[in-house]
Amino acid sequence: MNQLDQLKSLTTVVADTGNFLQLAQFAPRDATTNPSLILKAVQSADYAPLLTDTVAAHKGLALDEIVDRVLVRFGLEILKVVPGRVSTEVDARLSFDKAATLARARRIIGLYEAAGISRERVLIKIASTWEGIQAARELELEGIHCNLTLLFSFCQAVACGEAGIQLISPFVGRIYDWYKKSAGAAWDEGQQAGANDPGVKSVAQIFNYYKMHGIQTEVMGASFRNVGQIQALAGCDLLTISPDLLSQLQKLDAALPLALDAAAAKQLDLPKVSFDEAAFRFALNQDAMATEKLAEGIRLFAVDSAKLDQMIVS
Template identity: 75%
Template sequence: MNQLDALKKFTTVVADTGDFLQMASFQPQDATTNPSLILKAVQKPEYRALLTDTVAQFQGRAPDEITDRLLVRFGCEILAIVPGRVSTEVDARLSFNSSATITRAERIIELYQAQGIHIDRVLIKVASTWEGIQAAAALERRGIHTNLTLLFSFCQAVACGQARVQLISPFVGRIYDWYKKSAGATWVEADNSGANDPGVKSVTEIYNYYKKFGIATEVMGASFRNVGQITALAGCDLLTISPELLATLAQSKAPLLRTLDAQAAQAIDLAPVNYDEASFRFALNQDAMATEKLAEGIRAFCTDAAKLDQLLLGN
């Protein structure tokens, strides 16, 4: 048995790509996309027709509507391949506007429903800002399920649990990147790998807290830099993995054992935590890594969203 098949025994495997033609061979349950992945995909010849067809069909509409329609086109293609759910992201430029995020999310869901896609097969991705979490809470109350992304800290995860969001995506690799860069020449890779990887430690803490207190929100590790980060989180509810790392797992016959366990987490001595807006903002501020990576992630997604706009306008 290869490592990918072994991992699927403990964890729901999700493909992290807009490249749906590449996806089928790995047989993931779900798939996630974001503006950067869609921008990358539409610049490939095999996906250009999706872009040109969408622009031609909705020429003269607002750029944000055309973008959403393109995202939904990709989502529908993905849902023809995966049996589960697709995550589609709200424009990151709305990350600090709860009401605009809700409006945009509702439109994306309506576009999916117009294509005959059931609401339960779509997760709306929203950045884990305070405003994004409040928007997600409102969407969940309306039956629209959410995936809270750009999540780097324990306080973000706790607030998402309080909001009863469907799923969170803690970013393993970007946490690792920050600590490695911060350590500079003092970084020792062997001392910061596997269970000691700072990104793995963060997701493990969140997973154990959720399971200890019966929080139903699903934990989906994301943004992996190497296979070791993935195997160290075997047993996590879900893991979203790039096609390159999925291929590496599929080619490896090395043993893979469960590392995260919900039953074991219930025996850990932990205290419950609650955040209101003020305490959330303070806790996030006190975490330099999470503050910097959240801001950086939003900026990067905003840049790629603007590039996608220009591609649509200039097509």
């Protein structure tokens, strides 16, 4: 049995792509998208007509509504291939605007429901800012489930758990990137691999804390740089993986041991912590990696959102 099949017996495998034509070969349960993935997809010949057709069908609407219809159109195609859920992202430029995030999330769900898709099959992706987490808290109470993304710190994870969020996406690879760049010539790849990888350690800490305290929020490791990071998180609730790394796992036949164990985590003695807004902002401020990567992630997604806007209006 290859490692992708073994992983599926331990963890829910999610495809991290806007390329729905590629999904079937990996048979993931869920799929996630983001502005960068959608932008990449619509620039290819396979998907350009989808953008063109959607824009043509909705001329006269406000630009932001056309964008949401493009995102939902991709989501609808993905849901024809995966049996589970698709994650669709609210514009990253709204990451500090709770009211606008709520409005866009409700509209996206409305578009899916108008197309006959139950809200149970959609996760609204929102950046893990304080405003984003509080918007998601309200959405969850309405039965609109959320995927809190751009999550780099323990305080973000704790706040999401306290808010009753459905799912979080800690970014393994981007954490790894920061520590590797920060260490410079002193970085030892061998010493920082597997369970010692800083991104892996962050997800393991969150996973163990959630399981020990009975927090129902799902943990989905994201943003992987190599298969070693994935192998070191086997047993996590979900892992969202790019097609390239899914393909690599399919070619590996070695045994894949369980790395994260929910039952074992319940036996740990981890103190319960809580963050109000002031404590959250201070804790995030004290974590240079998380502060920098959150800001950078929002900027990068905002750039790609603006590029998608330009493709629509041009």
